[in-house]
Amino acid sequence: MYCRNCGNTMSENQAVCLSCGVKKGNGNTYCPNCGTNVNPEADYCTSCGVSLRKGLGASLVGGGVNDQNKLILILVCLFLGEFGIHNFILGETKKGIFRIIMSLCCGIGYILALIDLVKIALDTYEVNPNKLI
Ligand SMILES: [Zn+2]
Ligand SMILES: [Zn+2]
Incomplete structure (x- = not known):
């Protein structure tokens, strides 16, 4: 290849x-x-x-949100979003680590995940590996 x-x-x-x-x-x-x-x-x-x-595998790693992985991201966000798993999937490592810290320290990781969930569902989520929130 x-x-x-x-x-x-x-x-x-x-x-x-x-x-x-x-x-x-x-x-x-x-x-x-x-x-x-x-x-x-x-x-x-x-x-x-x-x-x-892009196939599902390729698009899930650093390829951003598209129709193919949207449903998976929504599900991941819903169940594991608290720990920023969807951020890791999208290649946003910094954001993911920040989410874990936020969840462990003050429990607001889930609220941030819900905001992401809505954005992903409405197609307004922007993948930015350099941002924390
Ligand atoms: Zn090359
Ligand atoms: Zn060819």
Whole structure:
């Protein structure tokens, strides 16, 4: 397979591209199947016909919220949101750790999770790994 960000060859069990450091499946400029430079908006590779829409696995790690993982995120948020698990899934590690501390110290993690839940449901949730709240 090829890195979706730089088109460099990478092996199936490699988690991160050794050439550009981007996580496997992230990026949208190269076809993972044939390595052709593709339009970032393209749904299918014009060269080999493979689907370029991110699979559930790839989109759950750092790919933000989309229709495919929205339901899963809502469920995770509902049951585990208190501990920021949905933040970790979205790649927002800082936020996730902050949530755990908030839950352990003053028990407001669940309130923050409910706010996220509403935002995810309304499609207004913005993934930002640098923000705490
Ligand atoms: Zn790369
Ligand atoms: Zn292709």
